[in-house]
Amino acid sequence: AQTVTQSQPEMSVQEAETVTLSCTYDTSENNYYLFWYKQPPSRQMILVIRQEAYKQQNATENRFSVNFQKAAKSFSLKISDSQLGDTAMYFCAFMKHDQGGSEKLVFGKGTKLTVNP
Amino acid sequence: EAGVTQFPSHSVIEKGQTVTLRCDPISGHDNLYWYRRVMGKEIKFLLHFVKESKQDESGMPNNRFLAERTGGTYSTLKVQPAELEDSGVYFCASSQWVGGSPLHFGNGTRLTVT
Numbered sequence: 001a002q003t004v005t006q007s008q009p010e011m012s013v014q015e016a017e018t019v020t021l022s023c024t025y026d027t028s029e030n031n032y033y034l035f036w037y038k039q040p041p042s043r044q045m046i047l048v049i050r051q052e053a054y055k056q057q058n059a060t061e062n063r064f065s066v067n068f069q070k071a072a073k074s075f076s077l078k079i080s081d082s083q084l085g086d087t088a089m090y091f092c093a094f095m096k097h098d099q100g101g102s103e104k105l106v107f108g109k110g111t112k113l114t115v116n117p
Numbered sequence: 118e119a120g121v122t123q124f125p126s127h128s129v130i131e132k133g134q135t136v137t138l139r140c141d142p143i144s145g146h147d148n149l150y151w152y153r154r155v156m157g158k159e160i161k162f163l164l165h166f167v168k169e170s171k172q173d174e175s176g177m178p179n180n181r182f183l184a185e186r187t188g189g190t191y192s193t194l195k196v197q198p199a200e201l202e203d204s205g206v207y208f209c210a211s212s213q214w215v216g217g218s219p220l221h222f223g224n225g226t227r228l229t230v231t
Contacts, residue, residue, distance in 0.1 A: 098215070101173065
């Protein structure tokens with residue numbers, strides 16, 4: 001079974017600075033996907049970024065980028081130029097590729113990020 | 118495009134009562150998922166519908182939980198009878214295809230069993 005570990009329960013960062021959230025996972029699969037989701041106080045889970053394991057290039061979405069190290073099974077999220085609206089719970093998630101079956105997400109416990117003014 | 122909607126947003130019931138949660142996925146999304154987060158724990162998969170069929174219900178905790186998706190549109194998750202350990206936030210999500218399609222989540226239903 002796959003597991004996802006987020007070792008930082010809470011983090012804080014000053015506005016405009018950069019912060020990196022860590023995520024490691026354990027799997028014997030070779031074909032899979034990795035995600036970061038954000039859950040602000042409004043409670044809606046919002047997709048931040050998605051990475052396909054077969055792609056070596058790290059995914060980026062504006063101020064958000066990942067450092068995907070497949071051999072090390074590491075998938076960290078970097079937030080540049082942090083904004084107050086980035087304050088949220090961040091979840092790392094793993095999805096095994098299963099074209100004919102059920103592609104379900106396995107989540108980490110989350111990291112609570114606070115951006116301070 | 119309307120997102121995934123869940124109703125109610127909060128529900129407080131007594132142990133032994135019945136509660137039904139509803140999820141309306143994004144129009145056109147064949148895949149519908151239920152997840153649950155119990156306080157302090159990870160978000161856990163409950164089950165996955167493809168249209169009206171249960172593709173995977175391996176995460177359902179026990180037979181007090183019943184999920185349906187009649188007609189392949191909205192879904193309901195019924196808990197009967199509710200127990201204290203059922204308290205948590207229940208999330209619904211939908212996706213358009215398989216092959217790593219991102220899941221779009223609703224706001225969740227916070228269930229409190231007293």
